[in-house]
Amino acid sequence: MAQFSINEITKDNPNRWFYVMNGEGEEGLVVFGYAGDQGVTQVVTGQPTINAFLTEDELELFVNKDVDIDNYYKTAVESESEKFQAPSVKYPQEPPEMEE
Numbered sequence: 001m002a003q004f005s006i007n008e009i010t011k012d013n014p015n016r017w018f019y020v021m022n023g024e025g026e027e028g029l030v031v032f033g034y035a036g037d038q039g040v041t042q043v044v045t046g047q048p049t050i051n052a053f054l055t056e057d058e059l060e061l062f063v064n065k066d067v068d069i070d071n072y073y074k075t076a077v078e079s080e081s082e083k084f085q086a087p088s089v090k091y092p093q094e095p096p097e098m099e100e
Helices: 056-067 072-078
Strands: 003-006 017-021 029-034 050-053
Touching: 017 056, 029 056, 050 056, 056 072
Parallel strands: none
Antiparallel strands: 003 050, 017 029, 017 050
């Protein structure tokens, strides 16, 4: 798993999936998700450590292991947790149904 601990994700960084923590376990999880398209967006959180990953799979494995809760990542994404920075490639959100 290619993980890098940095303090920001620049526009040129190919590792677009990130995890920010400020403590241990679920309580220490600040935010995680997608940094946006390479060459377009960057992430600066003010936190001392951002863990950056090349793929969403790598991020999901890290999140689940770090918070020590099986399927935490998937549950957080599908429940639209405020800690998840959308979008997800693996668990896309269904658009709301249109009323006729």
